Amino acid sequence: MKPSEHRRMADVEERHWWYRALRRRVVSDLAADGLRDGDPVLDAGCGTGGTWRALSRRWPALDYTGLDPAEEALSAARAAGAPRLVRAGLDDAPPVAGQRAIICLDTLYYAADEAAALARLRGALRPGGCLLLNLPAFDCARGRHDEAVGVTRRYRRPRVAELLRGAGFAVERCEYWNAALFPVALAWRAATRSSGGEARSDLAMPPAPLNAALAGWLDLERRLGRLLPPPFGLSVYALARA
Numbered sequence: 001m002k003p004s005e006h007r008r009m010a011d012v013e014e015r016h017w018w019y020r021a022l023r024r025r026v027v028s029d030l031a032a033d034g035l036r037d038g039d040p041v042l043d044a045g046c047g048t049g050g051t052w053r054a055l056s057r058r059w060p061a062l063d064y065t066g067l068d069p070a071e072e073a074l075s076a077a078r079a080a081g082a083p084r085l086v087r088a089g090l091d092d093a094p095p096v097a098g099q100r101a102i103i104c105l106d107t108l109y110y111a112a113d114e115a116a117a118l119a120r121l122r123g124a125l126r127p128g129g130c131l132l133l134n135l136p137a138f139d140c141a142r143g144r145h146d147e148a149v150g151v152t153r154r155y156r157r158p159r160v161a162e163l164l165r166g167a168g169f170a171v172e173r174c175e176y177w178n179a180a181l182f183p184v185a186l187a188w189r190a191a192t193r194s195s196g197g198e199a200r201s202d203l204a205m206p207p208a209p210l211n212a213a214l215a216g217w218l219d220l221e222r223r224l225g226r227l228l229p230p231p232f233g234l235s236v237y238a239l240a241r242a
């Protein structure tokens, strides 16, 4: 991932509709799972501290560890107040075992061996602990965003479930989300794929009313998705248990 993308992420992640929606999903699932202050949580590929901020607003005394191989990410996460940060990647042994929950958001595709990385995460969870995994979905949605962020693989739901089961997890949910924008993103990414120029992510702040509307829409989609999971989406999200 380019250092400029870490800067871009740190600049927008507190406000941007996509990050807000993803973190609400994570916080809502961990709350429903009974996470408590003091519980050990590992954020594998923690980025610039946005997930830590979202978690700490709900659980101020969480026993949080973030790991990331990029110093730019760690220094931003440190500035955000993340209490324990380790410079390491998914191909290394997780620094701490006995985790109550592991969060791995848009990072697994960096692992040289994703099956081995998932098996290591599984080994770092205590029995009954949960993994929350988010990944980019559908190869046809590939664009210059993927190039800038270093997304080497996009995933389909059956593949994610298979990888999780292969690593010894029980898969409780594995679903697509961000479905309404799927056609728009396909058109945008196809257009920008062929436009040439420097690869950059799609992470730009839209005007405030549009940003609020998109965040609200994704919240609604999350609630509706409980009843009727969408058959496609720009991301695939799973909750799996050790």
Ligand SMILES: C[S@@+](CC[C@H](N)C(=O)[O-])C[C@H]1O[C@@H](n2cnc3c(N)ncnc32)[C@H](O)[C@@H]1O
Residues within 6 Å of the ligand: 001, 044, 045, 046, 047, 048, 050, 051, 067, 068, 069, 070, 073, 088, 089, 090, 091, 104, 105, 106, 107, 110, 111, 149
């Ligand atoms: C797209 S960002 C997502 C960050 C964070 N999970 C979030 O949702 O805000 C991907 C992060 O994974 C980190 N990363 C890159 N290679 C990695 C690896 N092999 N293992 C773990 N993290 C990695 C990058 O430095 C970057 O901070």
